[in-house]
Amino acid sequence: MPNKNLYSLFDSRFPANRADIAFEGPEIASYSFQDISDGSARLAHLLSNSGAVPGDRVAVQVGKSVEAVILYLACLRAGLVYLPLNTAYKSAEIEYFITDAEPAIVVCDPASHTEISALAEKAGVKAVFTLDNDGMGSLMDSAAALPTDFTTVERASDDLAAILYTSGTTGRSKGAMLTHDNLASNAKTLNSYWQFQAGDVLLHALPIFHVHGLFVALHCAFLSAAKVVFLKKFDPATVIASLPEATVFMGVPTFYVRLLTEAGFTKDVCRNMRLFTAGSAPLLAETFKAFEERTGHVILERYGMTEAGMITSNPYEGERKAGTVGFPLDNEVRIADDAGNVVKDGDIGILEIKGPNVFKGYWRMPEKTAAEFRADGFFITGDMTQKGEDGYYRIVGRSKDLIISGGYNVYPKEIESFIDEMPGVDESAVVGRPHPDFGEAVVAFIVPDGSIPSLTDQDVIAYVKEKLANFKVPKEVYIVDDLPRNTMGKVQKNQLRDRAAVV
Numbered sequence: 001m002p003n004k005n006l007y008s009l010f011d012s013r014f015p016a017n018r019a020d021i022a023f024e025g026p027e028i029a030s031y032s033f034q035d036i037s038d039g040s041a042r043l044a045h046l047l048s049n050s051g052a053v054p055g056d057r058v059a060v061q062v063g064k065s066v067e068a069v070i071l072y073l074a075c076l077r078a079g080l081v082y083l084p085l086n087t088a089y090k091s092a093e094i095e096y097f098i099t100d101a102e103p104a105i106v107v108c109d110p111a112s113h114t115e116i117s118a119l120a121e122k123a124g125v126k127a128v129f130t131l132d133n134d135g136m137g138s139l140m141d142s143a144a145a146l147p148t149d150f151t152t153v154e155r156a157s158d159d160l161a162a163i164l165y166t167s168g169t170t171g172r173s174k175g176a177m178l179t180h181d182n183l184a185s186n187a188k189t190l191n192s193y194w195q196f197q198a199g200d201v202l203l204h205a206l207p208i209f210h211v212h213g214l215f216v217a218l219h220c221a222f223l224s225a226a227k228v229v230f231l232k233k234f235d236p237a238t239v240i241a242s243l244p245e246a247t248v249f250m251g252v253p254t255f256y257v258r259l260l261t262e263a264g265f266t267k268d269v270c271r272n273m274r275l276f277t278a279g280s281a282p283l284l285a286e287t288f289k290a291f292e293e294r295t296g297h298v299i300l301e302r303y304g305m306t307e308a309g310m311i312t313s314n315p316y317e318g319e320r321k322a323g324t325v326g327f328p329l330d331n332e333v334r335i336a337d338d339a340g341n342v343v344k345d346g347d348i349g350i351l352e353i354k355g356p357n358v359f360k361g362y363w364r365m366p367e368k369t370a371a372e373f374r375a376d377g378f379f380i381t382g383d384m385t386q387k388g389e390d391g392y393y394r395i396v397g398r399s400k401d402l403i404i405s406g407g408y409n410v411y412p413k414e415i416e417s418f419i420d421e422m423p424g425v426d427e428s429a430v431v432g433r434p435h436p437d438f439g440e441a442v443v444a445f446i447v448p449d450g451s452i453p454s455l456t457d458q459d460v461i462a463y464v465k466e467k468l469a470n471f472k473v474p475k476e477v478y479i480v481d482d483l484p485r486n487t488m489g490k491v492q493k494n495q496l497r498d499r500a501a502v503v
């Protein structure tokens with residue numbers, strides 16, 4: 001049986017000439033495929049020497065660097081389970097992930113080393129290393145003299161490759177367990193569906209702690225040994241300056257909205273491009289249209305989620321339709337009602353999916369896992385979907401109480417639970433409102449308990465900002481006398497959404 005380790009698949013696709021460039025960019029040095037292979041071998045030795053054994057988790061909260069990508073590959077090679085964490089997460093959020101996942105090793109930014117070491121010690125972590133935005137720190141220092149050959153550990157298809165936490169409707173984050181085959185199958189599907197080739201140049205501006213930037217983008221490039229122009233972050237001017245040498249770009253809708261506000265974003269800078277993809281949140285038809293008018297390119301919108309990678313895609317060849325997410329990829333899909341009965345063609349229901357891309361379950365949450373799968377193995381996405389007469393799928397809403405802001409998921413329940421603990425607050429409700437830049441913005445309604453008469457909206461914002469990731473901080477807070485409720489006592493969020501949209 002060939003080794004099912006995802007790294008072995010990448011390695012088999014890396015170019016014969018390992019001196020070829022794998023990563024370069026205006027803000028970084030160049031890295032050849034040999035550098036990637038040597039570096040990941042060294043780090044795989046370091047992680048193993050530090051006491052991590054196959055199956056152990058490695059939690060990583062670091063800025064965007066090629067070394068962070070090499071660390072991901074090293075985890076694969078050593079059979080360790082990569083657990084990337086959003087750099088915006090604050091200490092209390094990190095504590096939960098470390099306690100829940102019980103990683104053997106944690107890698108963090110030097111600036112948070114003291115704080116994270118304290119959390120790690122409590123959780124029995126074996127080693128904490130640092131890695132800064134420029135790829136420097138104790139991680140690379142400790143690995144510098146280690147050997148550059150490492151035999152990639154044997155993995156079976158359903159061994160875990162990564163755990164990615166997604167917030168839950170109940171407020172507690174759930175770790176989605178992704179296997180080597182989940183990632184390999186989706187990577188192969190996308191690489192071929194979007195027609196990646198060796199000569200492609202992927203312009204990469206996404207963060208690398210989520211499925212979109214880490215798996216969708218990088219795996220497509222690795223499987224064709226395509227060069228990656230690796231940007232530290234999304235900055236419209238840097239993207240525009242790098243576009244002329246690129247052939248593929250992937251973004252969340254906010255990237256496209258922002259690029260269109262730049263006069264320098266022209267047809268000419270896109271002259272070598274063959275593909276722009278969008279996803280993680282709905283792309284507005286007006287953005288789709290304005291983009292085509294400006295550049296002559298039709299954005300390919302696709303749809304996916306952490307638990308399954310990419311699920312549907314507009315066609316590479318054939319019409320890409322605004323407001324649709326195209327057709328199912330390599331997974332079975334069906335649209336069903338709440339009870340799981342398949343709805344009539346054309347009716348709206350919840351998308352359910354089954355296929356090699358669908359995750360193995362939530363880390364140490366068998367009940368939550370069972371609740372989100374049907375008895376016949378279909379996973380309930382929670383996305384309200386409609387299949388048009390044209391066969392294209394449209395995501396028309398969400399049955400889960402979720403806000404997507406700039407491509408980041410925010411679960412209102414988590415923020416409400418946090419705000420409800422604030423002195424002076426009786427209760428709260430959090431909703432999304434349309435936002436021109438982020439698509440949706442987080443807005444909170446607060447009912448004070450009267451104990452702090454001077455309580456202001458700014459106090460609430462400051463309170464949340466101190467403890468929760470910045471993208472979860474409400475853009476506005478409204479102090480109200482009470483929350484609208486139905487006869488069952490349930491908060492009428494639709495009314496609040498309507499109010500938030502007009503105020």
Ligand code: MCA
Binds near residue numbers: 211213233306405470
């Ligand atoms: C930053 N801010 C935000 C967001 N990002 N507010 C709401 N939503 C956001 N997404 C706020 C900060 O709190 C801060 O506020 C101010 O904006 C500036 O912060 P900064 O970090 O400088 O912002 P930025 O660099 O301009 O970031 C915006 C961004 C970023 C580039 C759009 O959010 C981003 O990279 N999003 C991509 C997310 C992504 O990769 N998602 C994929 C998930 P203040 O000044 O008040 O402090 S994977 C997925 O969903 C599935 C699988 C799929 O289908 O792909």
Ligand code: AMP
Binds near residue numbers: 166278279282381409
């Ligand atoms: P995440 O949990 O970060 O993986 O986010 C997954 C969710 O993002 C999905 O369940 C959808 O609600 C949403 N999503 C992703 N891509 C699209 C898209 N193209 N259109 C609408 N929603 C999307």
